[in-house]
Amino acid sequence: KQEVTQIPAALSVPEGENLVLNCSFTDSAIYNLQWFRQDPGKGLTSLLLIQSSQREQTSGRLNASLDKSSGRSTLYIAASQPGDSATYLCAVSSRGPTGANSKLTFGKGITLSVRP
Amino acid sequence: EAGVTQFPSHSVIEKGQTVTLRCDPISGHDNLYWYRRVMGKEIKFLLHFVKESKQDESGMPNNRFLAERTGGTYSTLKVQPAELEDSGVYFCASSPRPFTRQGHTEAFFGQGTRLTVV
Numbered sequence: 001k002q003e004v005t006q007i008p009a010a011l012s013v014p015e016g017e018n019l020v021l022n023c024s025f026t027d028s029a030i031y032n033l034q035w036f037r038q039d040p041g042k043g044l045t046s047l048l049l050i051q052s053s054q055r056e057q058t059s060g061r062l063n064a065s066l067d068k069s070s071g072r073s074t075l076y077i078a079a080s081q082p083g084d085s086a087t088y089l090c091a092v093s094s095r096g097p098t099g100a101n102s103k104l105t106f107g108k109g110i111t112l113s114v115r116p
Numbered sequence: 117e118a119g120v121t122q123f124p125s126h127s128v129i130e131k132g133q134t135v136t137l138r139c140d141p142i143s144g145h146d147n148l149y150w151y152r153r154v155m156g157k158e159i160k161f162l163l164h165f166v167k168e169s170k171q172d173e174s175g176m177p178n179n180r181f182l183a184e185r186t187g188g189t190y191s192t193l194k195v196q197p198a199e200l201e202d203s204g205v206y207f208c209a210s211s212p213r214p215f216t217r218q219g220h221t222e223a224f225f226g227q228g229t230r231l232t233v234v
Contacts, residue, residue: 004158034223043120043227044207089159093221102214103149103172104223106159 002027002094006107013080014115021075021110023090028068031102035064035075036089038109044089048075080114087111118142120226122208128232134196137229139208141190147171147211148191149223150183154204162206165191166214177202198233205230 003026013019023033032051036044048057048064050073056065063076077084091104121140129135141148150162162181163173167188176183180199185191195202205228213221 032221036225043122044209044225046222046224049222091159091223093223103161103164103175104151104209105161106151108158 002030002092002105004090004092004105004107006088006090006110008110009108010111010113012113012115015080015082017080017114019077019080019112021077021088021090021112023073023075023107025071025073025090025092025105027094028071029094030068031093031095033064033066033073033090033092034104035062035073036091038087038089040086047088077112080112082114082116085112085114120208120210120224122206122226122229124229125227126230126232128234129198131200131233132197134194135198135231137193137195137206137208137231139191139193139226141208141210142224145210145212145224146188147214148185149209149211150191150193151207151209152204153207153228154201159207162193164214171214195231198231200233203231203233 005024034049035047038044050057050066061078066073087109089109091106093102123138146167148165151159153159161175164171165185168185182194207228209223209225211223
């Protein structure tokens with residue numbers, strides 16, 4: 001059974017700091033890994049998707065890496081801003097119980113607060 | 117292009133009542149997923165439709181939950197009768213293809229329906 005862990009549950013940093021959010025998963029047989037952002041009372045916004053054959057993806061100030069063999073991913077946020085304050089969720093897609101389908105397994109998320 | 121839309125955004129019902137949640141996926145997305153987040157827990161998978169067929173319903177908590185996707189377009193999730201532990205945020209997501217080793221498949225989520233059972 002796939003399990004995804006994100007530690008710590010919350011993080012507070014001053015504006016301008018570079019930071020790393022960690023995600024670990026127990027089963028390395030994944031199809032892809034997706035990082036989401038959730039603002040309070042809002043839905044999930046996809047930030048980056050890394051396919052299982054890839055090592056990293058970049059979008060603006062965000063860089064996500066994937067080490068499938070060790071079951072780890074990191075989301076690097078450069079020069080953090082107050083607008084980056086949100087909950088960041090990591091999710092992996094892997095084969096479902098019947099073998100023919102797949103689903104996302106989520107971590108609990110990391111609530112980030114960037115102080116002005 | 118419209119995203120995934122969910123109705124209602126909030127619902128407060130009494131224990132024992134029935135509630136129906138609706139999800140309109142992105143047009144052309146055959147794959148539709150329901151997920152749920154209860155307080156303090158992670159978002160958990162409920163079920164997966166491919167067009168109108170249930171591909172995987174292994175996450176459905178019990179038979180008080182009924183999901184349908186008639187015609188392969190929008191989907192409904194009915195809870196009958198609702199219990200206190202059903203409170204949480206219900207998310208719907210869609211994707212053009214299932215997650216497989218081939219291709220870049222991204223899940224697009226709706227804003228969620230916050231269900232409160234009192």
